[in-house]
Amino acid sequence: MTRIVHLNGDWLPEAEAKVSVFDRGFLMGDGVYEVTSVLGGKLIDFEGHCRRLDRSLKELGMPNPHTDDEWLALHHEIVRLNDIGDGSIYLQVTRGNGGDRDFMYPNPPVPQTVVMFTQSKPGLAQNPQATTGLKVISLPEMRWHRRDIKTVQLLYPSMCKMAAKAAGADDAWFVEDGAVTEGTSNNAWIVKDGKIITRQLSNDLLHGITRASVIRFAKEAQMEIIERPFTIEEAQAADEAFITSAGVFVMPVVEIDGKKLGDGKPGRVATRLRELYLDESLKAAM
Known part of the structure; x- marks a missing residue:
């Protein structure tokens, strides 16, 4: 089964998902992430991860690209598309592609890069x-x-x-x-x-x-x-x-x-x- 990832609003096979070499997450580490565990197809501590994501973005002066309800829908969809029972969902938000390498933030701001992917880990809760x-x-x-x-x-x-x-x-x-x-x-x-x-x-x-x-x-x-x-x-x-x-x-x-x-x-x-x-x-x- 080909893993399906989310990239900037699109659902793509992982081999087709591409991010610019000028993305500030790649060049500057200018981004934040969250990892939510999945057990039995359900999200663990999801609301807490949403709150921390929002806080991290604010501390870096970045807007949150989605509401909690939108994030929830995206998480449920990526679980469905990849048939995840036990595993995790990684999401990353960067300041985006500024068009060239520059220490200064893009001004005016550019579209953020939003990435999500799953990792299947059967028996996650039964870790020996x-x-x-x-x-x-x-x-x-x-x-x-x-x-x-x-x-x-x-x-x-x-x-x-x-x-x-x-x-x-x-x-x-x-x-x-x-x-x-x-x-x-x-x-x-x-x-x-x-x-x-x-x-x-x-x-x-x-x-x-x-x-x-x-x-x-x-x-x-x-x-x-x-x-x-x-x-x-x-x-x-x-x-x-x-x-x-x-x-x-x-x-x-x-x-x-x-x-x-x-x-x-x-x-x-x-x-x-x-x-x-x-x-x-x-x-x-x-």
């Missing part, structure tokens, strides 16, 4: 790593200081994922001024004495949509959430650790910089939060 856990390493935080904007500038996170793989680990956590900011593509959490700890929101980390839902579900389940920074040493001494993201939902971490947490197996709290997230998110899926 949820039963074994992840190993992470720590690396210095070297990204720009507006990590709250979900831009397409992903070179350093990509480099760090490769560094983690070379070190025999699954992912990396960034450290700045002695404290963990987040993972390469996820929010970082630890659990100590029953307390669930994650860094508070700021420009230093992405405002995770899965993160927000996990906090809400945890509080509804009478779990204690503390939002504050923590160090790698504190994480290594924790009872549990885990990450959250749209791609892996809630995923236990069992080793940090070569040190096993607890018995080296996924902990009770992370396992329960994963169950809660999947159960509650599926109920509200669109």
Whole structure:
């Protein structure tokens, strides 16, 4: 089956979808993106992704090319066209083709570039790593200081994922001024004495949509959430650790910089939060 993608209002076979070499997303990283998971053909946390997309665009001085209802219709159509049961939908909005390479924004503004494509991932919610856990390493935080904007500038996170793989680990956590900011593509959490700890929101980390839902579900389940920074040493001494993201939902971490947490197996709290997230998110899926 040929994958059908959305490009600037058209539905095209992926081989026919072309973007100009002068697009500012390509030349300047001048764009934002979102990834929405699909389970059973339904969209997970869709409204949260719409809100963050709108915020990211506003922070970069770009209009939102679609209303929420229009985005929803596009998401449903791309799921239908590609017969996606479990997987994800990637969308990207750039400032468009300015006609030539220039650091200045096009003036007057030009049409934005809007791209959407799907990735089929059968059994997404049954990821076997949820039963074994992840190993992470720590690396210095070297990204720009507006990590709250979900831009397409992903070179350093990509480099760090490769560094983690070379070190025999699954992912990396960034450290700045002695404290963990987040993972390469996820929010970082630890659990100590029953307390669930994650860094508070700021420009230093992405405002995770899965993160927000996990906090809400945890509080509804009478779990204690503390939002504050923590160090790698504190994480290594924790009872549990885990990450959250749209791609892996809630995923236990069992080793940090070569040190096993607890018995080296996924902990009770992370396992329960994963169950809660999947159960509650599926109920509200669109």
